[in-house]
Amino acid sequence: MQRLARRIVAQFAVDRRVLALAFARMADGIGNSFLIIVIPLYVASDVVGGATFGLEEAMIIGIILSLFGFLNSSFQPATGRLSDRFGRRKPFILVGLGGLAATNVAYIFAESYLSLVVIRGLQGVSVAFIVPASIALVNELATTEDRGGNMGVYNTFRLVGFGSGPVAAGAVVNLGPYTLPGGVTVSGFDAAFYVAAITAAVSYLLVTVLITDPEATKANAGADLSIAVRDPTGRNLFDPIFTLGIASLFMAAAIALFATIQPQVNARLEQGATWFGLQFAAFIVAQVVLQTPIGRACDLYGRRPFIVGGMALLIPTTLVQGFVTTSEVMFLARLAQGIAGAMVFAPSLALAGDLAGEGESGSKLSVLTMAFGFGIAVGPLASGALIGYGFQYPFVFGTVLAAVGTVLVYTQIEETLERRAPLPFAIGGDD
Template sequence: MVAGVVLALFGIASSIAQPLAGRLSDRAGRRKIFVIGGLVVLGAINLAFAAATAYWHLFVLRVVQGLAAAFTITASLAIVNELSDAGSRGGNMGVYNSFRLIGFGAGPLLASVLLEMGPFTMPGGAEVTGFEATFAVAAATAFLGTGLVGVLVQDPEGTAPTERRLALRVWDRSGSGWRLDTIFALGVATLIMASCMALLSAIEPEVNARLGQGPFLFAVEFVALIAALAALQPVVGRASDRMGRKWFIVLGLMGLVPTTLLQGVVGAPWQMIVVRMLQGGAGALVFAPALALAGDHTEQGQSGAQLAVLTVAFGLGISSGQLMAGFFVSFGFIVPFGIGSLLAVGAAVLVGTQVDEAEPAPSAA
């Protein structure tokens, strides 16, 4: 239970803080300082984990870690959006998301290697446990990122402080009749996409028992989706720059229907690996184009807050998918996957009817 709370606190704190963090960077008219500040705090918190001696220490550290991540995520995403034009935004969002996913997958793998290889003897003779080395490396990567951003990244030209009223809307009343706001509708679609992709992670014992496998094959199945997402997003993003974004998103959501449902049907580990890779491909059709289309629709000076709608939706989708799987699997193994596939159908209809394509993008080279 404590492990679950520790894991969840990061996502909860980050999701709550991201709209505020995005708004603050909008009002300041500066992004880089928020990215650097978030990375510095992340580095310090990573070091502090090694010194924690009580559960409440972990709770506090995870909340602060989530808050720091919120500032880094929203400001860095706003930089990518503002440095892009309509002809390159999809590809840039794809590259940005791919590196985020590579880090997400590499972190646990590196931690397991360090834990297994430790303890380590340092040049001066001091001994460092694998546990301490894990958080030291995590802190070092955060500080390395701080230095890279400080040297290589500049605030986009034309970014200026804004006092404009925050434009976060559920309904778009600009046309005839009532329709959902495009960014809000994309947020709902992103939430459902993330929920479908997160169903497997919460029911590892049931999956292993059903497929007759151990933790290693489950880890391969988990990473298969991340690998497909990371590999395909830049390609899909660039294609959406040339061909438009909306129907990539609809196609990806429709692809989530069979690839989610089949996870509740397959009976062998290799089948689950293949289906998870296909689900990652479907998710790639949604993720980068949705971020790029939301970026196409952001208002001047409000990239941070408005794009936070999608980043918050992704985090909440991961949590809701895990909760849904954990609750509904008791009614039958296929049940959570069936519910996820039905939600994907609804999301495809939602995007098809409620989302507006941006102005045609110029052809990308």
């Protein structure tokens, strides 16, 4: 038992600032994912009204939820570049967390559909300040020898927060109203918004007290921040960071196809909402369990084998979802798809971090985070458009994206670790 405990501690043995940032992102992830469940319920309640501009309630919910992702992803390159220009990460993270806390409280006073759209849009911009600066900070606190492990730890805690928020959100709303000392009554919705605001405030406090910017970041502020499309070395057609961004976009879109077709999935598999929830969560569970060990492994064995292998595994695990006929097989397919995602995400960030020069982390790594965010937004739109042609078509589309992404990373990505241990199995070996 003690040996197991020591092994677990060793898995998370990273710079204390990385661990503090990981905990901070876990806290704000809980609050932010709360809203994924609460906002649709809030829109459907009697609390919100006003002009709908001719739109159905379901469409309003879709706009509110998707606006966050599109604005978040769109602003990330700008905020990442600004943090590089100023040579500071911590102020950008604090601005974003402060914006999140304030807008979470603002929901309590929102009584119209338009106000919800504005607030959620502001939250998307707020998170755009947090993500590139956080990833850049993790990158700069790590070295080539441990960058994958640091990225894995950071992503593990962030996903724990994001995955646990929705579990508690429905219960907080349904158990309301709450009577506080002094006879004050708080509705279930208000309680949920307060919880989201408190988690953002806790995250703000953790960053304020425990995080400092590395001196090297300040010293290298204002470096060349251009993003190349063509490979400047001439060895390949595309720049490797741009290639990783395209692969991240395709991977995220393939993963997110499942999210918006719950009625069709349940009808095909003759299952209820519980099974769908388990299938949806299977991907996140695989990510949480595997991000850190895979991150550690890519520090030892190299980034490229895991990226190529993960993209290749994404092909069959996406395709099979369009043809399964039982709930159990769908669960296993989603779990395997989560394994594929874990093999790609942390090693990709580590490889991009290896390639980013001093003072460029915000700009370079924001390419990947922006692309992933756009993929998460595009996937549900694609599945909604294609599901009418047949259940398998969204997943065939995702499979094509995964196949193209696999070809790109296999042909355009080179290993960044000069010394690495040989893998016990061959995955996409260097040419």
